[in-house]
Amino acid sequence: MKFREIIHIMTEPTRYKILQLLMERHYCVKTIAKKLNISESAVSQHMNVLKNAGLISGTKMGYHMHYLINTNFLEQLSHQFSSLVNSAKQEKELTKECICEYECGRKH
Numbered sequence: 001m002k003f004r005e006i007i008h009i010m011t012e013p014t015r016y017k018i019l020q021l022l023m024e025r026h027y028c029v030k031t032i033a034k035k036l037n038i039s040e041s042a043v044s045q046h047m048n049v050l051k052n053a054g055l056i057s058g059t060k061m062g063y064h065m066h067y068l069i070n071t072n073f074l075e076q077l078s079h080q081f082s083s084l085v086n087s088a089k090q091e092k093e094l095t096k097e098c099i100c101e102y103e104c105g106r107k108h
Helices: 003-011 013-024 029-036 040-053 071-089
Strands: 056-061 064-069
Touching (some): 003 071, 013 040, 013 064, 029 040
16 A cells, blocks of 8 residues: 555545544444444444554453554554655755746746
8 A cells, every 4th residue: 555545545634633533542333432422333434444454453361352553563654644744854955046947937
């Protein structure tokens, strides 16, 4: 899955809240549903998306599946963010004249 797809998945508001909860500790679907005041089926759908993206994993505890953050995957994402920031820092400073591909002619 591409970096931008992972970011899109993570930033969906409900999934972001789920990830925040899972940063604290592992939870089952029922508990997440109660904490976020949404249906268990909605949570399950979000969990499937997060799991397929590699952001979380599940462990069976008794009758229930408990989910937790995949910290190895988050570390990989962190390295990608760092690379992005480093690339941005290395970009050239703005010049007085426009050097756009289409020569907009804008002067500062």
